[in-house]
Amino acid sequence: MGPIWSSYFGNCRSLLFMVDAANPAQLSASCVQLLGLLSAEQLAEASVLILFNKIDLPCYMSIEEMKSLIRLPDIIACAKQNITTAEISAQKGTGLSEVLRWLRDTHRTDR
Ligand SMILES: Nc1nc2c(ncn2[C@@H]2O[C@H](COP(=O)(O)OP(=O)(O)OP(=O)(O)O)[C@@H](O)[C@H]2O)c(=O)[nH]1
Ligand SMILES: [Mg+2]
Structure with a gap:
């Protein structure tokens, strides 16, 4: 779907970027997509939440290892956007309240 994402950039103030933490084999592809989004002119002002x-699934690599592998601290430091990360399980609902809080706070400070 990556090639058509830019059709949805107009008026976008928040970007939720979901990484499959149970599948580190997809990590480099995710990172390329993320860097593309962060460098898009239309998303320069967006707030970004990386999920x-x-x-809930077992994985041979920890979230910290994955963040380090894609050099996420450097990406966050260099990005124009304000970037937050969260660890969630969409299936179990883990972290949902944190995501809702982020959305609420982000839109509040936008105004
Ligand atoms: N265990 C678990 N399963 C999840 C979670 N979120 C989504 N899924 C399941 O993941 C499946 C969808 O696969 P995803 O990887 O999310 O979707 P996708 O990337 O479009 O599909 P793939 O190309 O197959 O990876 C569905 O069966 C969901 O129920 C989660 O937090 N935990
Ligand atoms: Mg998937």
């Missing part, structure tokens, strides 16, 4: 999803 590491499926934390």
Whole structure:
């Protein structure tokens, strides 16, 4: 779906980017997509929440290892956007309240 995402950039103030934390094999592809989004002119003002999803599943790599592997601290430091990360399970609802709080707070400070 990546190629058509830019059709939805107009008026976008929040970007939720979901990473499958149970599938580190997809990590490099996710990172490329993320860097593309962060460098998009239309998303320069957006607030970004990176969601590491499926934390209920066992994985041979920890979230910290994955963040380090894609050099997420450097990405966050260099990005124009305000970037937050969260660890969630969409299936179990873990972290949902944190996501809702982020959305509420982000839109509040936008105004
Ligand atoms: N265990 C678990 N399963 C999840 C979670 N979120 C989504 N799923 C399941 O993941 C499946 C969808 O796969 P995803 O990887 O999310 O979707 P996708 O990336 O479009 O599909 P793939 O190309 O197959 O990876 C569905 O069966 C969901 O129920 C989660 O937090 N935990
Ligand atoms: Mg998937």
